[in-house]
Amino acid sequence: MTKHEMVVSVLQSLGLKPQIDDEGDIFVRYQMKTFYVMGANSDDEDYLVVVFPQMYEVDEGEETKVLAACNKTTREIKLAKVYIDQTLKNVSASCEFYYNGEESLKTCLDKAIEILGMVRLTFIKTMRSFD
Numbered sequence: 001m002t003k004h005e006m007v008v009s010v011l012q013s014l015g016l017k018p019q020i021d022d023e024g025d026i027f028v029r030y031q032m033k034t035f036y037v038m039g040a041n042s043d044d045e046d047y048l049v050v051v052f053p054q055m056y057e058v059d060e061g062e063e064t065k066v067l068a069a070c071n072k073t074t075r076e077i078k079l080a081k082v083y084i085d086q087t088l089k090n091v092s093a094s095c096e097f098y099y100n101g102e103e104s105l106k107t108c109l110d111k112a113i114e115i116l117g118m119v120r121l122t123f124i125k126t127m128r129s130f131d
Contacts, residue, residue, distance in 0.1 A: 002043065003040055003041075003042070003043050003046075004024075004026070004040045004041055006102060006105065007026055007037055007040040007048070007105070007109070008020075008026060008040075009102075010102060010105050010106045010109055011026070011028055011037070011109065013106060014106065014109065014110055014113075016028045016029075016030065016113075017029070018037075024041055025037070025038065025040075025041075026040050028113070030113055030117060031117050033052060033055070033116070033117065033120070034052075034053075035050055035051065035052055035113060035116055036050070036051045036053060037049075037050055037051075037109070038050075038051055045098070046098055046099050046100060046105075047096070047097070047098050047099075048096070048097060048099070048105075048108070048109075049094050049095070049096045050094060050095045050109065050112040050113060050116060051092060051093070051094045052092060052093045052094070052116045052119060052120070053090075053092045054085075054090040054091075054092055055090075055091055055092060055093055055119065055120045055123070056090065056091040056120065056123060056124070056127075057089065057090055057091075058084060058088060058089050058090060058091065063084070063088050065127065065130050066084055066091060066127070067084055068130065069082075069123055069126040069127045069130065070082045070083055070084055070091060070123070072126050073093075073119065073122050073123045073126050076122060076126075077115060077118070077119060077122060078115075079095045079096075079097070079111070079112070079115055080093055080094070080095055080115050080116065080119050081093065081094050081095070081096070082119060082123060091123065093116055093119040093120075093123075094116075095111075095112035095115050095116060097112060
């Protein structure tokens with residue numbers, strides 16, 4: 001079984017319905033959010049990144065506040081990285097991890113999706129606390 005096939009199989013075992021986009025990336029819908037599993041096409045190492053792209057749109061003039069909220073949210077939620085993109089227009093979040101076998105992958109994917117499921121709410125609460 002390839003790494004890509006194993007990721008799809010594990011996501012299905014978690015009760016999710018993984019889909020493949022035009023570029024071969026795996027994505028799932030969870031709690032009305034779309035998460036991408038990056039690195040599944042690479043057989044180099046047992047490492048993956050689950051990404052919650054463009055979870056928040058940055059309004060002009062609020063870049064400094066958004067960067068501060070990204071930093072605070074990253075500090076507060078273990079394993080999550082919350083960051084503003086290079087265009088300063090969107091905030092995304094990710095969880096990176098190494099795994100050791102299928103059972104470890106299942107645990108790590110489940111935890112990463114759970115963590116990213118709460119990142120946006122925490123980020124928005126942090127943004128509001130700065131007002």
